[in-house]
Structure formats: C-alpha cells, structure tokens
Amino acid sequence: MSTRLALSLAGASLWHRRRVLALVCLTLTLSVTLLLGIQYLRTEVKESFTSTVSDTDLIIGARSGQLNLLLYTVFHLGDPTNNIRWSTFQELEADERIDWLIPISLGDSYRGSRVIGTNDNFLERFQYGRGRSLQLAQGRWFDGVFDVVLGANVADKFNHGVGDSIVLSHGGGRTSFSNHDDTPFHVTGILESTGTPVDQAVYISLSGMEAMHVGWESGVAIPGRTLTPEAAEQRDFTPSAITAAFAGLERKILTFQVQRELNQNTSEPLSAILPGVALSELWRLMRQFERALIGITGFVVVISLLGLAAVLLTLQAQRSHEIAVLRAIGASPGLVGLLYVIEAVALALVACILALLIGAVAVMALAPWLQASYGLQIQIRPLSGVEWGLLASVPVAALLVALIPAIRTWWQSRSLGLGEVAEP
Secondary structure, eight states: OHHHHHHHHHHHHHHHTHHHHHHHHHHHHHHHHHHHHHHHHHHHHHHHHHTSSBSOOEEEEESOOHHHHHHHHHSOOSOOSOOEEHHHHHHHHHOTTEEEEEEEEEEEEETTEEEEEEOHHHHHHOEETTTEEOOEEEEOOOOSTTEEEEOHHHHHHTTOOTTOEEOOEESSSSSOSOBOTTSOEEEEEEEOOOSSGGGGOEEEEHHHHHHTTTTEETTEEOTTTSOOHHHHTTSOOOOSEESEEEEEESSGGGHHHHHHHHHTOSSSOEEEEOHHHHHHHHHHHHHHHHHHHHHHHHHHHHHHHHHHHHHHHHHHHHTHHHHHHHHHTTOOHHHHHHHHHHHHHHHHHHHHHHHHHHHHHHHHHHHHHHHHHHOOOOOOOOOOHHHHHHHHHHHHHHHHHHHHHHHHHHHHHHTSSSOOOOOO
C-alpha cells in the first residue's frame, strides 16, 4: 500500500514542479543522447569501415606506410606517394600464385569525387561487406576509351543518368580550374549503392585515364597537342604506370610469403599490405581517442545527474511544509525519503526514452547525408549489450544521486516531533 501511495505522491509532485524539472529532464536527455549516440556511431562507423573491402588478400602500391596506402586506395583519402611501373604490374600478373589483380590509377576528379582508372576486374572481382560483389543498377560497364561508370551517390548527387556527358577535372581537389574539356566522357552505367566509398567515385578505363592526359604538361593542357575523342579511339594507350593494385591469391596460405617478397622487392620499392591488418591498426590508433570521447560524454551525464541532485536539494527547502503535512497524516520517514528516489528515477527513465526517440530520428535523418558525403552506411538496429548497459546505468546513477536528498529528508523528518506512525 505504501508503494502505491509513494508512486501517487511522486507523480503529483513531479506534475506540480513540471516546469523546473522539465529543464532538468531536457538536460539529462541531451547528455544521454550524446553518450548513446557516440557509442552507437562508433560501432556503426567501425562496421562500415571494416566492410568496405572484402576478400582482397593484398593491396600493392609504391613504398609507403600501410595506413596511407589503405586510405588512398580504399577510402579515397589522401594522395599516393608514388606510382608503380606498368612492367611491375605485368610481372605480378605473371606470378602463378596470384589469382587476380585489379589495377588502380588515381589523379583526377569529377566535381570533388575521385576518378579511378581500372579495368573489368574491378566489377568482376572487387567485393565488399561479407563477400558481396558489385552490381550495375543501370547500363553497362565501360568498354570504350571515353566511357565512364558512376558510383551511386555521384549519379544521385548530380542527377546523372546513362547517356549523359561529363567533363573530368585535372587533380584531386574539390575545385579545379583545369578541366579536360577536349575529352568529354559518356556515362554508360551506374553502380548499385554499396554504402562504401565505391559510391563516391567515378570509374573509367586505364586507356581513358591516359588518353585525356595526352598533351598535358605540369597540369596544364598544351594548345593543339590534346587529342580529340575521334583521334583517341584509333590509338593504343598502354599506361606507363599505375597507382596501386588489389590482389587475390590462389592459395591464401601463401599470403604472407608473397607479401614479404614484394616488400623486399629490389627492382622497385613496393609496399604490400593486408587490408584487415591495416584496418586493425587504424582502429588501434583511434581507440584512445574513442575512450577519451566516451569518457568526456560520460562526464557530461554525471554533471547532469549532479544538477538533478542540486535541484532536488534546492526544492527540499521549499517542501518542509509538505513533509510536515505528510508526517502528520501518517507517512513514515522512509516513505517521505522514497519520494525523492522515485522522482529522480522517473526523470531518468523519461530522459532515456526520449534519448532513444531522438537518437532514432537523428540516425534516420543523418544516414543519407553520411552515406552521400562520407560513404558511411549508418542504419537503425537493435542496441548492443554495451549500449543497453550504458542506458541502464543512467537510472541506476540517478537512484544513487537521489539518495543524497532522500537520506537528508528521512533524517529531518524523524526530528519533526510528530512520532512514528504504524503502517496500516
């Protein structure tokens, strides 16, 4: 009976002080949303990063750090330190231990999106997620010198379709004043969305990459020396160098052996990395930052809870008459103190529910922007055990914080001189 009475009295008390407590609840809601959101996004971003490339045994490029090689080949971040000779790529193709190779040539852009020169193996061999292959949503893969295939987000962002004509820019920046106006490319296909950086890129043939740079020196087109599309179609454009290559081995057990030989190559300085190992190093470097971010956010929640305690203690001085009346009608000191605990936990539960709703809305609103801008696929999913633990810790912490005014009220109510009243 006393529990039901306590709940009823706590509800009436919360409603009576709804204006002040609403601000406390709002502060707590925002801090819980921040805490849960950071943990949620951290997990989703990690999953999105690790699913970017799958079933690629080695990434081979010019001598560089493995993180740099991973970032510019897979995530299109940063720039390559150097190229590797085409003859070296051909030697790799002749290696019987290597089942397939995907050449990658970088250096140009289209309105801020990376242009990637490659071949048919990119569509046939590149995989992401858990062994998922690339698929065309529209049209066909390129087969002409000036054919281009667009990633899903590029096509959507610029409202391009099959048959459109686009002009690529020299250099990898978002703004370029050197455009390949003499060699426009024609859109022949659009890839299906993958939720990876593949969606943010533009794909052309290695011949197309070479052809549009004929007559260019030091990033500037020499008048009269550039090729027309008609003239380019009659020539052979074997590249002299490429940026990197993705490799798949016939026997996975030979991966470390091939990697060691390539890293010790004497004819040309190369770096061969394992994508999974490089990703692990990336997250290991970010782990301290993640912990610091979670710690700071947790500290914000603690401050919000201390603010709740301060409000309850402030309101306590205004409730002395209320407490005296409750004691006079037979409420025990324990029941009076319990009111503070119920009120604090109720506010924390409401804050957690609101945080879940705000978080869900934020994820649905931000997901398209994150995928379009950064190639990160964020989606609504059930909370993990860690996330439920963080959420559950908030009402528990609120209960502990509420014990401060509750014990103080219990002690003061015993000294009101009204005597203990037996429970009915």
